[in-house]
Amino acid sequence: MTDAGATADRVLIAGATGDTGTELLSVLHPTDLTVRATTRSYANVDTLERLGADEVVVADFFDAADAVTAAEDCDVVYCTLGTPPSYRHTIGGKLVDRTGVSNLLTASVSGDVSHFVHMSAIGVGNSKAGLPLPARLLIRGSLRAKQDAETTIRRSGLDYTIVRPGKLTNAPPSGDLLIGEGGDSVTGSISRTDIARILAAAPFTSDARNRTFEIVSRDGLEGTPTNLVDVDWAFDRVQADRDRMRL
Ligand SMILES: NC(=O)c1ccc[n+]([C@@H]2O[C@H](COP(=O)([O-])OP(=O)(O)OC[C@H]3O[C@@H](n4cnc5c(N)ncnc54)[C@H](OP(=O)(O)O)[C@@H]3O)[C@@H](O)[C@H]2O)c1
Numbered sequence: 376m377t378d379a380g381a382t383a384d385r386v387l388i389a390g391a392t393g394d395t396g397t398e399l400l401s402v403l404h405p406t407d408l409t410v411r412a413t414t415r416s417y418a419n420v421d422t423l424e425r426l427g428a429d430e431v432v433v434a435d436f437f438d439a440a441d442a443v444t445a446a447e448d449c450d451v452v453y454c455t456l457g458t459p460p461s462y463r464h465t466i467g468g469k470l471v472d473r474t475g476v477s478n479l480l481t482a483s484v485s486g487d488v489s490h491f492v493h494m495s496a497i498g499v500g501n502s503k504a505g506l507p508l509p510a511r512l513l514i515r516g517s518l519r520a521k522q523d524a525e526t527t528i529r530r531s532g533l534d535y536t537i538v539r540p541g542k543l544t545n546a547p548p549s550g551d552l553l554i555g556e557g558g559d560s561v562t563g564s565i566s567r568t569d570i571a572r573i574l575a576a577a578p579f580t581s582d583a584r585n586r587t588f589e590i591v592s593r594d595g596l597e598g599t600p601t602n603l604v605d606v607d608w609a610f611d612r613v614q615a616d617r618d619r620m621r622l
């Protein structure tokens with residue numbers, strides 16, 4: 376397998392208008408990477424360009440052809456897709472968390488993508504104990520969809536990093552993060568900015584290849600952490616490029 380860090384040029388943020396996608400865009404924009412962003416709505420194109428997207432693709436990932444167009448010529452895919460508020464979080468069915476991710480993954484496998492970074496959640500699969508039962512029941516449909524997506528990603532043959540954050544907040548980044556692995560590890564919350572930095576660095580971090588992490592910030596920690604791991608995140612690779620900063 377090639378190291379995405381050595382060769383990445385164009386990256387895709389699927390779900391760039393979302394709360395996390397927007398944070399990720401602001402982390403990736405000042406780097407030397409060409410950043411392609413997606414939204415389903417033409418009305419969001421100007422905003423994404425203003426936020427620093429080099430290219431914007433209007434795509435609905437329920438449509439496999441849209442997924443192919445979005446992933447075309449990309450070296451890295453960041454997937455921050457999520458279902459808008461809906462009863463489907465509870466009852467499940469056709470959710471972007473499953474069907475959309477699967478279409479994007481298929482497009483990535485048949486394209487040039489060398490690393491797939493996926494934003495999942497604590498509560499999915501073997502991390503279910505990290506989410507209190509009432510919340511688990513409320514969003515059981517989307518948790519199941521996310522579990523299916525994780526399984527598909529692991530079986531895809533692509534290099535991947537699956538990041539399962541705790542509850543997302545708009546707090547300033549703390550940088551002091553607790554990273555667990557194996558599901559039964561950490562529970563709590565984390566700021567979107569912290570998680571965006573982790574997502575950004577993942578494809579350039581050899582330690583993060585083909586692994587699934589649960590992540591919270593130390594000040595958001597609830598309970599006692601177990602199964603903590605050290606990961607040497609390649610934050611340097613996604614530092615601002617000075618020429619791009621002047622734009
Ligand atoms: N909230 C939490 O505490 C929490 C905790 C852990 C994990 N998560 C998970 O983290 C992920 C990101 O969360 P977020 O709060 O940043 O998400 P968000 O603000 O709801 O954004 C979701 C994004 O998905 C896109 N999208 C939805 N359906 C689509 C479709 N059919 N085709 C193409 N794009 C589609 C939306 O794009 P457009 O509307 O522009 O088309 C939007 O950019 C979600 O999967 C969420 O479940 C959330």
